[in-house]
Amino acid sequence: MTPADTVPAEAPIRAPRPQRPRVQLTLQVLRKEQLSSHMVRIIVGGPDMAKFEAKDATDMYVKIHFLNPGVDYAEPVDIFAIRDTMPAEHWSVTRTYTLRWVDVAAQEIAIDFVLHGDSGLAGPWAAAAQPGDRIIVTNPGGAYKPNPDADWHLFAGDEAALPAIAASLEALPSDARGQAYIEVEDAADIQPLVKPDGVELSWVFRNGATPDKSTVLLDAVANGVWLDGTVHAFVHGEREYMKALRDLLIKQRGLDRSQVSLSGYWAYGRTEDNFQAEKKEPIGKIL
Numbered sequence: 001m002t003p004a005d006t007v008p009a010e011a012p013i014r015a016p017r018p019q020r021p022r023v024q025l026t027l028q029v030l031r032k033e034q035l036s037s038h039m040v041r042i043i044v045g046g047p048d049m050a051k052f053e054a055k056d057a058t059d060m061y062v063k064i065h066f067l068n069p070g071v072d073y074a075e076p077v078d079i080f081a082i083r084d085t086m087p088a089e090h091w092s093v094t095r096t097y098t099l100r101w102v103d104v105a106a107q108e109i110a111i112d113f114v115l116h117g118d119s120g121l122a123g124p125w126a127a128a129a130q131p132g133d134r135i136i137v138t139n140p141g142g143a144y145k146p147n148p149d150a151d152w153h154l155f156a157g158d159e160a161a162l163p164a165i166a167a168s169l170e171a172l173p174s175d176a177r178g179q180a181y182i183e184v185e186d187a188a189d190i191q192p193l194v195k196p197d198g199v200e201l202s203w204v205f206r207n208g209a210t211p212d213k214s215t216v217l218l219d220a221v222a223n224g225v226w227l228d229g230t231v232h233a234f235v236h237g238e239r240e241y242m243k244a245l246r247d248l249l250i251k252q253r254g255l256d257r258s259q260v261s262l263s264g265y266w267a268y269g270r271t272e273d274n275f276q277a278e279k280k281e282p283i284g285k286i287l
C-alpha cells in the first residue's frame with residue numbers, strides 16, 4: 001500500500017500554500033528628525049533597498065528585528081538562518097512599524113517612532129539611534145488604502161497610528177472629504193499634516209490620562225460631524241479604545257466590516273510580544 005492509498009477518500013485536496021519570499025533588508029540610519037515632543041523620525045537606507053518591494057497600501061508596515069545583545073551572531077547577520085539553526089531564545093524579536101514614506105529614487109524609507117519612555121525595544125532604540133546604526137527589517141505588509149468609491153473618509157487613531165493616517169491623508173485626491181481625529185498627549189505632540197481641504201483634522205489630548213483609560217478619541221468620533229454617504233474608515237491605536245470604537249462604528253453606526261479597517265496597534269502595559277500572543281485570546285480579539 002502506498003501512502004496515498006491510506007488517505008481517506010473524503011480528505012480535502014489542498015494545493016500547497018505559496019511561501020512568502022523571506023526578504024531581509026539590512027539598512028543603516030541616515031538621519032533623524034524630532035517631529036514633536038514624543039515622536040522622532042528615523043530615515044534609513046542602504047544598498048539593500050534594491051530588494052525593497054512596496055505594497056499598494058497607505059498603511060505599509062515592516063517588522064523591525066532586534067537581536068539578543070547577549071549572543072554572538074555570525075556576520076553578516078541572517079535572521080532567517082538564525083531561526084533555522086539557533087535556539088528560539090537567540091532569535092530576533094520583532095516590532096511592527098509603519099513606513100511613513102518611501103523614496104524609491106533615493107532608496108530611503110522613513111519610520112516615525114513614538115517615544116514612550118525607557119521600556120521596550122523599539123522606542124528606546126529610536127531615542128538613542130545615531131547615523132550609521134544598523135536596522136534590520138523584513139519586507140512590508142499592508143492592507144488599507146482609501147477607497148476611491150467612498151463618499152467620505154474617517155480616520156481615528158493615536159500616535160502609533162499617526163504615521164499611517166498621515167500617509168493616507170497625503171494619498172487622498174484633492175477633492176476628498178472626511179474627518180480625521182488623532183489622539184496625542186498634549187499640544188506639544190501636534191505635527192503639521194498634508195491633507196485635502198475637505199478633510200477636517202482634529203487633535204484630541206489625553207492630558208495625562210493613561211492611553212487604555214482615555215476616552216477622548218471615542219468621544220470625539222461619537223460627537224463629531226458624521227457626513228452623508230458611504231464612509232470608509234481607518235481606525236487604529238491602543239487596543240482598549242479600539243474596542244470602544246468598534247462598538248460605536250459597527251454596532252451603533254451600523255457600518256459593514258468591509259467599510260472599516262480597525263485593529264489594535266498595541267496594548268497599554270503589554271510588550272508587542274504579549275500583545276500579539278493575546279490576539280488569540282478573548283482579551284485580544286477586536287473584530
Ligand SMILES: Cc1cc2nc3c(=O)[nH]c(=O)nc-3n(C[C@H](O)[C@H](O)[C@H](O)COP(=O)(O)OP(=O)(O)OC[C@H]3O[C@@H](n4cnc5c(N)ncnc54)[C@H](O)[C@@H]3O)c2cc1C
Pocket residue numbers: 061095096097098099111112113114115116119120121122123124159160161163164211264265266267268269270271272273
Ligand atoms: C501595523 C502596525 C503599525 C504600527 N506603526 C507604528 C508606527 O509607525 N510608529 C509607532 O511608534 N508605533 C507603531 N506601532 C505600534 C508599535 O508596534 C508598538 O507600540 C510596539 O509595542 C512598540 O515596541 P517597543 O519595543 O517600543 O515597546 P514594547 O516592548 O512592545 O512595550 C514596552 C512597554 O511600552 C508600552 N508601549 C508600547 N508602545 C507604546 C506607545 N505607543 N505609547 C505608550 N506606551 C507604549 C507597552 O504597553 C509596554 O508597557 C504599530 C503597530 C502595528 C501593529
